[in-house]
Amino acid sequence: MFLAVWISPVSQNYQGPTTPYGDAYHGYWVADATKLNDRFGTSDDLKALSRDLHARGMYLMVDVVVNDVMATSTTPDLSTYMFKEQSQFHPYCVVDWSNATSEERCWLGDTVVPLADINTEDPTVVSAFQDWHQIPVSYTRLAAKHVNIDFWPGFCAAAGVFCIGEIYGSDVDGAAMFQGPNALDSVLNYPIYDALVNAFTIPGPQNMSALTDVIAQSQQKYKDLGLLGNFVENQDNPRWQNLSVDPQSLYNAMIFNFMSDGIPIVYYGQEQGFSGGSDPWNREPLWPSGYANTTTYQLITTLNQVMVTVCKNCSLLTPPQFRNFLVNHTSWVNSSMQVLTFSNDSIAFQKGDVVSVLTNVGSPPRNASIAVYTPYPAETPLMNILNCAQWPVGSNGTIDVEYTKGGVPIILVPIDKLKGTGLCGYNTLVSSSRHPSGAQALHVSFFGSQSVAVTFLLATSLFVVYFG
Numbered sequence: 230m231f232l233a234v235w236i237s238p239v240s241q242n243y244q245g246p247t248t249p250y251g252d253a254y255h256g257y258w259v260a261d262a263t264k265l266n267d268r269f270g271t272s273d274d275l276k277a278l279s280r281d282l283h284a285r286g287m288y289l290m291v292d293v294v295v296n297d298v299m300a301t302s303t304t305p306d307l308s309t310y311m312f313k314e315q316s317q318f319h320p321y322c323v324v325d326w327s328n329a330t331s332e333e334r335c336w337l338g339d340t341v342v343p344l345a346d347i348n349t350e351d352p353t354v355v356s357a358f359q360d361w362h363q364i365p366v367s368y369t370r371l372a373a374k375h376v377n378i379d380f381w382p383g384f385c386a387a388a389g390v391f392c393i394g395e396i397y398g399s400d401v402d403g404a405a406m407f408q409g410p411n412a413l414d415s416v417l418n419y420p421i422y423d424a425l426v427n428a429f430t431i432p433g434p435q436n437m438s439a440l441t442d443v444i445a446q447s448q449q450k451y452k453d454l455g456l457l458g459n460f461v462e463n464q465d466n467p468r469w470q471n472l473s474v475d476p477q478s479l480y481n482a483m484i485f486n487f488m489s490d491g492i493p494i495v496y497y498g499q500e501q502g503f504s505g506g507s508d509p510w511n512r513e514p515l516w517p518s519g520y521a522n523t524t525t526y527q528l529i530t531t532l533n534q535v536m537v538t539v540c541k542n543c544s545l546l547t548p549p550q551f552r553n554f555l556v557n558h559t560s561w562v563n564s565s566m567q568v569l570t571f572s573n574d575s576i577a578f579q580k581g582d583v584v585s586v587l588t589n590v591g592s593p594p595r596n597a598s599i600a601v602y603t604p605y606p607a608e609t610p611l612m613n614i615l616n617c618a619q620w621p622v623g624s625n626g627t628i629d630v631e632y633t634k635g636g637v638p639i640i641l642v643p644i645d646k647l648k649g650t651g652l653c654g655y656n657t658l659v660s661s662s663r664h665p666s667g668a669q670a671l672h673v674s675f676f677g678s679q680s681v682a683v684t685f686l687l688a689t690s691l692f693v694v695y696f697g
Contacts, residue, residue, distance in 0.1 A: 233288035235370065235494075237464075239275060242266050243299040248342050255464070255512055256292065258299030258342075261311045263361060290393075295358055295384070296375040297337060297344035305345055312347060317354050319346040333377055349380045359387035371395065373407050373416065381413050391415070393458050397465070399423040401443060405450040408457075415456035418491055420447065422460060428576075428589060429482045430473035435589045441571050444489075444578075454490035454565065461486060462496040468511050470504040475591040480528055481638045487532045488585040488640060489566045489578065500526040531615060569601050575630070577601040583642055584611070584628070590636025598631040611641040617653035619644070 237256035241264035244253075256266060265272055279289045298310050303321040307313045321343070325331035338344040348354055373381065373394025385392040393415040396404040401420045407413050424443040427436045447454060461469050461482045469479045486493040501518040502525060505511040561581030569577040569584070574597060577586045584603055602625060605611070609622040620641055622628055630639060647655045 232286065233290055234282060235290040236292070237269075238292040238294050239266055239269055240264065240294065242268075243301075245301070248301065250342050251509065253299065255509075257294060258344075259294045260298055260309055262293075262295070262358075263311050290370060290391075292370045294372065295347065295349065295380075296372050297346050299338075300343050300345045303336070303340060303343050305343075310345075312354060312357070314353075317348050317351050319348050321345075333375055337375065346375070349376045355380065355383065358384055369393070370417075371413070373413055374398075374403075378407060378412050381407075382411060385413065393417065393456075395419075395465075399443075401446040401450050405447075405452075409452045415453070415458060415492070417458040417460065417463075417494075418447075421457075421486075421491075422466075425461060425482045425485060426472060429478045429587075430469075431475040431478045431589065431591045433473065433589075435574070437571050437573060437576055437589065440485075440576060441568055444566070444568060447490075448565065455492075455562070457491040458494050459486035459489070459491040460494040460496065462499045462511070463494070464496070464512055465508065466511065467506045468503050469499070470502055471506045471511075476502075476524070477592045477636050477638075478589065479525065481587040481589065481636070483525075483528065484532065484585060484638045484640065485576075485587055488580060488583060490580065495529060500529055528615075569603065570599065572599055574632075574636075575599040577630075579603065582646055583640060586628075586630050586639040586641070588630075588632060588636040588638070590632045592635045594635050595632045598629055601628045601630065602626050603628060605643070610644045612644050612647060612653055613639050614642055614647075614652055615640055 238259060239256065240259045240262040242253035242256060243258040243260055254268075256269070265275065269275075282289050298305075298312075307315065307318070312318065319334040319336070322331070322335040324335040324337065334346060334348075336343050336346045349358075369385070369388060369390050369392050371381070371392060371394045374396045381392065381394070392413045394407055394413045395417045396407050397419055398404070399420050404416050404418070404420055407416050420443050421440075424440040427434045428440040429435070447457075451457065461479065469482065470476075473479065483493075497515050498513065498518065500523060501515070501521060502523060503511075503513060503518075505513050561583060564581045566578050566580040569579055571577070574590050574595075575586065575588045577584065577599065579585075584601070586599065586601060588599075590597060603622060605622045605626050607622055607624050607626065611620040611622060611628070612618070613620050615638065620628060620639075628641065647653060
């Protein structure tokens with residue numbers, strides 16, 4: 230089940246003739262942040278969504294655009310915007326992507342559809358945004374790189390919500406500077422995304438050392454790895470299956486995001502195998518898919534269930550209790566991932582009691598293997614929860630993974646941690662009467678028998694799915 234939902238910006242968008250780039254269907258061409266986009270619904274609709282999510286122990290996260298407004302010329306009529314004074318906007322200039330100040334103050338877009346840059350250093354702008362409280366949300370996502378960093382603490386404090394920002398680029402230093410008390414709570418993990426593309430896409434560089442290098446840098450430079458937003462798809466990048474022809478590459482990359490440090494983010498349509506390229510082809514509607522029960526859909530369900538395995542008696546808890554237990558009481562959520570070993574085609578890491586072994590080999594069989602040294606004593610019985618196969622530990626804590634049947638991912642959990650989870654034939658504990666219908670643990674098997682599936686996104690303190 231979902232424990233949070235992340236939706237597109239709900240502010241009023243451009244209202245006018247269709248542009249050469251189409252209409253403002255996506256929500257990012259904001260005109261007035263104080264008004265709602267009536268194409269998305271009414272104020273009562275938004276409040277009802279928030280109320281119904283909260284009643285289910287769930288959260289609502291909304292994209293918020295504060296860095297610019299949409300225009301049709303570089304000299305727009307300011308009377309239609311939230312901010313109506315020339316001093317509340319930066320003068321038009323073209324972004325110099327090698328200059329941080331230019332990235333903050335110059336206009337995104339182009340001369341056909343320019344995005345007038347709001348002067349977030351102006352005290353009247355700062356005050357207006359801090360006084361703006363119209364959306365009953367729990368979390369906010371922001372385009373952080375194009376706003377002066379000292380704007381964010383006051384904005385987020387006034388809103389009283391968790392703030393995660395987008396810092397587009399592969400540089401860990403550039404992203405890490407936006408997390409902390411003088412910036413934002415979290416950022417989207419673009420450096421890991423780029424590393425996953427380099428490590429797992431087929432065809433691609435298949436550079437596993439690039440991934441381990443970003444992991445090492447991240448562990449040194451971020452304030453809190455557990456709050457970073459991990460993803461393999463979003464509305465600004467081509468779909469994974471546009472970049473990679475082999476579905477196993479997606480499964481391995483997804484498992485990295487779920488089982489490593491951070492908040493995994495699932496973009497709608499990812500579970501349906503959408504393959505659109507850049508905007509707008511990566512923003513296709515979901516309903517023509519028929520909401521098929523795909524292999525990726527099933528994998529997400531299994532990953533949902535494996536989170537129960539790291540938590541004693543989790544299935545007895547309501548969703549809020551479960552989240553609190555994960556955050557406050559389990560070694561898995563509070564532990565840092567540790568890379569156990571890696572090669573050109575594989576990586577093995579451990580977080581809490583869970584060992585994940587991932588590969589870029591792809592679907593065709595290959596005469597290759599990797600030996601992984603774990604902290605477990607010899608003959609410790611482990612279970613691969615993706616196909617429910619037992620996996621004994623060898624001498625010196627070694628497990629051997631072969632790819633003679635193709636490059637499938639592996640997630641190993643000590644069998645004594647599976648009791649009561651409903652995974653791999655282990656009985657589900659009796660649920661509380663407050664437990665939502667359908668949220669009980671299910672017996673699911675990936676790369677094996679078919680199973681019921683529920684799509685979700687795991688966070689350290691919430692579950693989210695993103696509808697862009």
